[in-house]
Amino acid sequence: MIPSLPRPAWLRAATALYVAAFLGFLFLPLIVVSVFAFNDAPYPAPPWHGFTLDWFFANDPTGRLGMFHDDELMHSIWTSCKVGIWVTLLSVLVGLVNALLLERHEFRGKQALSILMLVPLVIPGVILGISILAFASQIAQFLNDHFDLYVRFLRPGLPLVVLGQFSYIATIATLTLRARLSRFDRTLEDAALNLGASNAATFRTILLPYLRPALIGTAMMAFLLSFADFNTTLMLVGGNPPLTVLMYGRMHEGATPVLNAVSVFLMAGSALLAIALMRRGPRRASA
Amino acid sequence: MNQPDLTAQSVVKRFGDHVAVDSISFEVARGSFFSILGPSGCGKTTLLRMIAGFLEPDGGEIAIGGRTMRGVAPNRRPVNMVFQQLALFPMMSVGENVEFGLARRGVARTERRNKAGAMLERVGLAGAAAKRVDELSGGQRQRVAIARSLVLEPTLLLLDEPLGALDLKLREHMKIELKQLQAEFGTTFVYITHDQSEALVLSDHVGVMNHGRFEQIGTPQDLYYRPRTPFVAGFVGDSNRLTGRATDVAGDRVRVDTGDGWTVEARREGAVADGDAVEVFVRPEAATLSRAGESGSAPHEGTVESLLFDGAKSAVLLRERRSRREVRVALPQTGEFADLRTGEPIAFRFDAARAVCFRVRSDRDG
Amino acid sequence: MADAAAAPMSGAGWRKALLMSPALAWLALLIVLPHAELAVLSFREQAGLRHYVPSLSHYREFFHEPEYWHTFVRTAWMSIVATFATLCLAFPIAWVIAKIARGRAAAWLFLACMIPFWISETVRTLGWMILLRETGVLPAVLVKLGIVAHPVELLYHDTTIMVGLIYNSMLFMIVPLVSSLESLDNALIEAAYDLGANGLTVLRKIVIPHAAPGITAGCIIVFMLTLGDYITPTLLGGKDSGWFTEQIYTEFITRFDWGQGAAFGFLLLVLSTLIVIAGLKLSGQRFGDVMGRT
Numbered sequence: 001m002i003p004s005l006p007r008p009a010w011l012r013a014a015t016a017l018y019v020a021a022f023l024g025f026l027f028l029p030l031i032v033v034s035v036f037a038f039n040d041a042p043y044p045a046p047p048w049h050g051f052t053l054d055w056f057f058a059n060d061p062t063g064r065l066g067m068f069h070d071d072e073l074m075h076s077i078w079t080s081c082k083v084g085i086w087v088t089l090l091s092v093l094v095g096l097v098n099a100l101l102l103e104r105h106e107f108r109g110k111q112a113l114s115i116l117m118l119v120p121l122v123i124p125g126v127i128l129g130i131s132i133l134a135f136a137s138q139i140a141q142f143l144n145d146h147f148d149l150y151v152r153f154l155r156p157g158l159p160l161v162v163l164g165q166f167s168y169i170a171t172i173a174t175l176t177l178r179a180r181l182s183r184f185d186r187t188l189e190d191a192a193l194n195l196g197a198s199n200a201a202t203f204r205t206i207l208l209p210y211l212r213p214a215l216i217g218t219a220m221m222a223f224l225l226s227f228a229d230f231n232t233t234l235m236l237v238g239g240n241p242p243l244t245v246l247m248y249g250r251m252h253e254g255a256t257p258v259l260n261a262v263s264v265f266l267m268a269g270s271a272l273l274a275i276a277l278m279r280r281g282p283r284r285a286s287a
Numbered sequence: 288m289n290q291p292d293l294t295a296q297s298v299v300k301r302f303g304d305h306v307a308v309d310s311i312s313f314e315v316a317r318g319s320f321f322s323i324l325g326p327s328g329c330g331k332t333t334l335l336r337m338i339a340g341f342l343e344p345d346g347g348e349i350a351i352g353g354r355t356m357r358g359v360a361p362n363r364r365p366v367n368m369v370f371q372q373l374a375l376f377p378m379m380s381v382g383e384n385v386e387f388g389l390a391r392r393g394v395a396r397t398e399r400r401n402k403a404g405a406m407l408e409r410v411g412l413a414g415a416a417a418k419r420v421d422e423l424s425g426g427q428r429q430r431v432a433i434a435r436s437l438v439l440e441p442t443l444l445l446l447d448e449p450l451g452a453l454d455l456k457l458r459e460h461m462k463i464e465l466k467q468l469q470a471e472f473g474t475t476f477v478y479i480t481h482d483q484s485e486a487l488v489l490s491d492h493v494g495v496m497n498h499g500r501f502e503q504i505g506t507p508q509d510l511y512y513r514p515r516t517p518f519v520a521g522f523v524g525d526s527n528r529l530t531g532r533a534t535d536v537a538g539d540r541v542r543v544d545t546g547d548g549w550t551v552e553a554r555r556e557g558a559v560a561d562g563d564a565v566e567v568f569v570r571p572e573a574a575t576l577s578r579a580g581e582s583g584s585a586p587h588e589g590t591v592e593s594l595l596f597d598g599a600k601s602a603v604l605l606r607e608r609r610s611r612r613e614v615r616v617a618l619p620q621t622g623e624f625a626d627l628r629t630g631e632p633i634a635f636r637f638d639a640a641r642a643v644c645f646r647v648r649s650d651r652d653g
Numbered sequence: 654m655a656d657a658a659a660a661p662m663s664g665a666g667w668r669k670a671l672l673m674s675p676a677l678a679w680l681a682l683l684i685v686l687p688h689a690e691l692a693v694l695s696f697r698e699q700a701g702l703r704h705y706v707p708s709l710s711h712y713r714e715f716f717h718e719p720e721y722w723h724t725f726v727r728t729a730w731m732s733i734v735a736t737f738a739t740l741c742l743a744f745p746i747a748w749v750i751a752k753i754a755r756g757r758a759a760a761w762l763f764l765a766c767m768i769p770f771w772i773s774e775t776v777r778t779l780g781w782m783i784l785l786r787e788t789g790v791l792p793a794v795l796v797k798l799g800i801v802a803h804p805v806e807l808l809y810h811d812t813t814i815m816v817g818l819i820y821n822s823m824l825f826m827i828v829p830l831v832s833s834l835e836s837l838d839n840a841l842i843e844a845a846y847d848l849g850a851n852g853l854t855v856l857r858k859i860v861i862p863h864a865a866p867g868i869t870a871g872c873i874i875v876f877m878l879t880l881g882d883y884i885t886p887t888l889l890g891g892k893d894s895g896w897f898t899e900q901i902y903t904e905f906i907t908r909f910d911w912g913q914g915a916a917f918g919f920l921l922l923v924l925s926t927l928i929v930i931a932g933l934k935l936s937g938q939r940f941g942d943v944m945g946r947t
Contacts, residue, residue, distance in 0.1 A: 002752050002839050004341045005846055006360050015749060019762070022746055026769050026823070029780025032790055036783055044779075045788040094675045101672040115940060116680055122873065122929055123684075124881025126898045127918045130905050131687035134915060138690055167683040228773035231883050231898070235905065247775045251888055255779060263776040270771035341843055362846045374844035378862035387858070388848035439848065 030267065037260035044257045055261040067261045073246065077262075079158065080227050080242040086162045087169055087226040092219050094166075095173025096211070102174075103181045118175075120168040129235025132164050157238035164232040169225050173218045180214035220277050224270065290353050292317045292442055292475040293338065298347035300333050307333040309499035310347065315443075315477060315492075320469050322486040323479045325496035326522070331479045332447065334496070338477065339368045339445055352442040362391075367436035368445040372452060373428055375420045381407070381431055382416030388439045406438040407431075410468065425453050429461055437472055446478040450485060462488050483523050487511065495519050515556065517645045520568040527574075527614050529567040533559050533644070541644045543567050548609035549587075551637060553644035564647040571602050572617040573641035576624055577634045585634035589614065591627055603627060605635065688922075694915035711916035721900065721917075728897040729924055731811070732879040735818040739826045739875050740868065742819065747830035752839070763831065770824040778888050781817055782808060785889075809891035817885040822878055826871040833867025834860070869936040873929050880925055897921055 036044035040052035042064075058064040067073055102114050120128065133156065140154035153159035184207070192202040230244045237245055243266075247259055293315040300308040307330045315321040323331045336342045338349060340361030349356045352365055367388070376384050385403040394402070400416075407415055410430040415423070423431065429449060436444055450458045450465075466489050469476050480486050486493045487507040494504040495518070503515040514520035521528060531545040539555045543565055553567045577585045589605040592613065601618040616635055618624050627633070698708030715721045750763050769777060784790045785807035792804035807813060837860065845855045861868070886896035897917065904914030933940060 002842055004336070004839065004843060006340075006343070015745070015753065018745055019749055022742075023765055025820070026766065029777055029784060029820070030769060030772065031780075032783045033776060033780040043788070044783050045786070046790055046793045094679055097672055097675045101669075101676060105669050105672065107669060107673070113676065113680075116684070117676065118940065120684055122877050122925065123688075124877060124898065124921060124925060126881055126883060126901055127691075127922055128683075128687075130901060130914060130918050131691040132683060133905070134694055134911060135682075135687035135690040163683060167679070170679055224771060230774060231881060234883065234902065244773055244775050247779075248884060248888075251775065251779060251782070255782070259779060260783075263772070263779060266776060267772055271768075274768070274771050339843075339847060360846075361843070362849045362851060366847075368844070368847045370840045370844055372838070372840055374838065374840035376841060376845070376859060378859070387845065387850070391849035391851075391854060435848065 033260050033263045034267065036257055037264045039257060042256065044255055044260050055257040056265075065258070067258050067265065070258060073243075073258065073262060076241055076243045076246040079240055080244070083158060083161055083165065083233075083242055084223045084226040087165045088219050088222040090162070090166045091169045091173040091222040092177075092215060094170045095177045095218060096215070098170075098174040099177035099181045102178055117171055120171045123168070125168070125229070125231030126235060128167055129164050129232040132160060132167065133235055136160055155238065156236055158240060160236040161233050161242070164236045165226045165229050168232070169222050172225065173222055176218050176221070177211065177214055180211060184210055217277055220273050224273065290317070291315055292352055293321075293477065294348075294350045295334075295338075296348045296350075298334070298337060298344045298349060300330075300337060300342060301345050306499050308337070308344070311499070311501060312347075313494055313501060313504055315475060318473045318475055319491040320466070320476045320478065320489055322490040322493045323477070323496055324483060324486040324493050324523070325479075325481060327481055329496045330499040331481075331496050335368075335445055335447055335477070335479050338443070339366055340364050365442040366445060367439055367441040367443075368447065369432045369436055369449045371447045371449065373432040373449065375428060375431060375435075377420050379420070380416065381412070381418045381420060381423065384420065384431055385416070385435045385438055387435065392439075402438055403434075406434045409471075410434045426457055426461055426464070429453070430464075433465075433468060437474060441474065443475050443477060446476060448480050448482075450480075450482075458485075465489060487523070495522060497522075512641075513556075514568070514643060517566055517568070517647075520643055520645070524570060525615065526568040526570055529569070529612065530647070531565060531567065533561055533563045533565050533646075536561055540639060541565065543644060545610050545612065547611070549607055549612065551587075551642065552639040553637075553642035554640050556643050556645055559644060559646045565644050566647055567642055567644045569614075569637055569642040570617075571615045573638050574614070574616040574635050575638075576603070576616055576619070577636070579632040579634045585636040587635050587637075589633060589635065591629050591631045591633055593629060594627060603633075605633060691915045691918055694912050695919045697912065699912070711913050712920075714913060715916060715920065720895075724895040724900055725897050725920065725924075727895070728880060729928075731815065731818070732876055733928075735815055735822065735879045736872050736876045738815070739819050739822040740872060743823055743826035743830060743871070747827050747834055750827070751831045751834035751837075763827075766824055766827050769820075774821055774884050777820065778817060778884050781813070781820070781889060785813060808889060809894070811890070811894060814886050814890045814894065817889045818879050818882060821882065821885060822875040825874045825878060829867040829870040829874070830864065831867075833864040833870075837863045865936045866938055869932055869938045873932050876928055876932075877925055880921065880928075 033044075037055055038051050038053070039049055040054065041049040054064045054066055056066045057068060058066040059069040098117065102110065102117075136154040140151050143149040143151055143154075188206055188210075189202050192206050193199075197205065227242075228244065230248065233242060233245055234248075241249070243262070247262065250256075250259060291314040295314075296312050297310045298308055298312070299306070299310050309330070311334065323334060325331045333342060337344050338351075338356075340356065340359060354365075356364060376387065379387070382400070382403050385406055386399045389399045389402060404413075404416060407413060410433060412427060412430055412434070415427070415431075420428065420431070432449065433444075446465075450461050453461060462485060469489075478486075478489060487510070490507060492504060493507055493510055495502045495510060497518050503510060503519045505513075505515075510519055510523045514523065520526055529543070529545055529551060531543040531549075531551075533541050534544045534550070535542040536555065536559055541553050541555045541559055542550060543553055544550050551567060551569075553569075559565060575585070579588060588608045590608070592604040592606045595602045595604060595615075599620065602615050603618055603624070605614045605616060606612070607614055614635070618627075695711055696707055696709065697705040698710045700706045715725075746762075746766065750759050750766075754762055782789070785792075787804050787806040787808070789807070791807055792801070795801045796804055841859055841863070842855055845859050850858065881898060883896070883898045883902070886894065887899055890896065898921070901914050901917045901921065904910045904917060908914075929940075932938075
C-alpha cells in the first residue's frame, strides 16, 4: 500500500526483494551478452578464458574475424542505417501532417480516420509484412502483364522493408506528435498573428520550435524501432539483410562471440541515443 | 464535563530536522465542534493525519473515546475523515459510496441500502443513490462525503479543509449547512482550516496553531476579543498593528510611544514593564471617527488616504498626522461618514480596553 | 471528400485535402488494400494456369491438418498465459514506481525498466540463449551450487519461451500501468482505508477499477506482441514447439504457397481482433481511448 498507510516490515522487505529480483531479471541477459563479448573463447559460453578484444578487432581470414572486419556484418549495419533513416524521415513527416490534420481540422469521418490510424499497432508485424508483400507483388504482376513494365522496388528488397516498417511506425509518430500538439496553447499563435506575423512565419517561429523536442524524440524513437524491427522486415527482405535479420540467421546456425560484440556495440549506441533523449526531457522517452 | 472524545497528550511529529507537531496537548468534548486554525505549514494537517492514523506520532498519546490509538490502523479507528478534495470514489455511484464503509463491516445488502438511503435523505439527497459522483454539484458532493462518513456513526469526524475547493458563494452557504449538520447529528467534529472566518462561524472551540504548537485554545469570542498572543491577535480577524515602547504601565493600562511622535493607550496582555518594546493590535471596529475640529475632539488626527467600500465591512484608510502611519478604521453603519473624501482631515479615537498590547519577545527572552 | 469536390474548393479546403493525402495514401496503400489482397488470396484456389476460383480450400486445409490448428491454439493459449503472467509480474513494479518510490528513485526505476527495450529483441534473446543453454551460464551455476550433478538443457522448453515472451513484454505492460496508477489520487486509497477497507478490498474496489484502462491497454499491446512474436519462440523454443507466425513464414517464403499463408495470416488477424474486442468489452473501454494511453 501507499507510504501514508502503515506498511508492516515484512511487506517493505518483500517489496525491496521483489524490485531487486526484477532488476536482476531485466539486466541479467544484457550483462551476460556483454561479458561474453570479451571472452577469449570461440563460443559465447562459460568458463571464462580471459579477456580479449578479438571479437571486435581481430582480422585473421583463416581464424578469428572481429566485427569491424566482418564485411557481411558491417554491410548489414549500414543497410539497417539506410532503412532507418528513410523510415524516420517518412514517419516524422507523415506523423506531423497527421497531427496537424487531426488537431487543427474538422471534417467528416475524422473519428473513423483517427481510429484507422491506430489500427496498424494491433496488426502483428508478420501480417503487415505478408500483406504488403502480396499487394506489391500483385501490382508488379499487373504492371508486367499490361504494360510490360518490370518495377524493381515492388519486389522484396529494401524499399518494401522501408514501407513495411513505416506502415506501423507512422502510427507511433502520429500519436506522440499529436499528444504534444494537443497541449499547445493556441493563443500563442493568435498573439503572433496579432503582432503581424504571416501564417508561414507563425508556423516557423512559434509552432515548430514548440514541437522541436517532440520531433527529435519521435525521430530517435522511429530510428530505434526501425533498427530493431524484425517481424515485418523478415517478410519483405530480399538478398540484402539488415542487421537483425542477419543476426537471427547466425544465431540459428550457432552464435560466435562476434554477435556479442555487435550487441555491445548496439547497446552503446542505444545508450547514447537514450541519454541524448533523456536530457531533452525524461518522460517523453516512454511514449 | 464527561469523558472527552479526543485527547491528545504531548503529541510530537518530526520530519527529519523539522518538528511539524511540537508536543501538543488538547481535549475535545463529546458532541462539540472543534477547529484547528492555522496558516499553511503550521502542522495542522499533520496533526489531523495522526488522529486519522495515516501518520504515527513520534511521541505522546492520542486517545479516542478513551481508548489509546497507538498502533491502531486507520481502518480500525472509530474515526472517519472528510478529505480535502473529498475523495469520493468516481468508480462507484453515490449510493455505493455511502454503502462502502458498511459493506466493509459486513452489513447485509438490504440493510446497507436502507441505511445509506436514510442517510442520504438526512443530508437532503433523497433519491440520489443511483447517480454518478460527477453528476453532483460541489455542495452535493460535499454532503455525500459527509454522509459516507457519518453513516458509520464514528466517534469523531475529521474534516480536512473540505470547503477549500468551493467558490466563495457556495463556501458561505456550506458553512451554515455544515454547522446545522453537526448540530443535528451531534457527532464530534474536528475541523481544520486556514480560514479564520470558517473557524469562528462554525466552532464551539478553536485551537490556533502556529509552528507546530497551539498558541491559544478557546471559544471564538475568546480568540477575537481576548487574544493571548500577538500571533492570535494578528491572525484572527483584521487588526492594525503598531510597534513602539511602553512608557507608562498602570495596572492593565499601558501608554505606548510609537517612537515617531504618536502615543496610544492600550490594555496589557501578559507582563509589560516600562521601556519594553511592545506591539499593539487594534481592530478597525475598535476605533471611532469624528469630524476634525468638532468639540470633544478625539485624541488622534489624520487624513483620509483611501475609502474601502465593502458594504457592511466598509472601512477608511487613514494616515496618522505625526507618525505618518497607516490606520484602518471601520465606517459606522449609520452612514454618518458616507461623504468622506480622500485627503480630508479626520479625528479618531481607540477604545483602550479593546487595543491589546504585548511585549515583543526578543531572542534574549527565549 | 465528396462535398468538397462538388463545390469549387476554397483555400482552406485545398489545405485540408493536402494535409489529408499522406494519411489516406498511407492507410489505403499500406494497410487497407494489402489486407484486402490478403483476403482475396486466402479465399481462392488455383484452377489452372493463372486461373483462380473462389474457394474455402485453404481454410478447410487449416482445420483438416491437426498440426496447423494445434499450433494455432497453442500460440493463442501461450500468448494469453504470457499476457496474464506479465500483468501479474509488472503490477507490483508499476505500483512501486507510481506510488511508493519518490522522485528520483521512481524516475531511475522507471528508466531501468526501459533500458532493455532500447536494444533489439535479437540481442535480448541472445542473452537468454547464453544464459540457458546446456553449456550456458545458468546450468553451470546450478552445477557449481550442487543443485544438479550435470548441466541440464534449460533451452527449448515451453517454459523457456514463456520466460522470453514475458521478458519482451514487460515494458509495454509497465508503461500504461504506471500512467494509470499515477493518476490515482492517494486520497481515494486513504478514504477507502479510513472507511474500514483492508488492502485487498482497496485493490479490488478502488485500484483495479481505476487502473482498468491501463490494464486493458497493457494487456492488448502485450497480447498482440506475443501473438505476433517470431524471434523468441523460434530461437528459445524446441524443434517441435511451433509458433503460428513461423507457419505463416514457412507457407509464404519457404513453400511459396501464398494462398495458404494468406489464410493463416487472416486467421491470426481474426484471432487478435477478437481478443482485442473481448478485452475492450470485458473492461468496458473504447479502442481509441485505450490506444491513446499507450
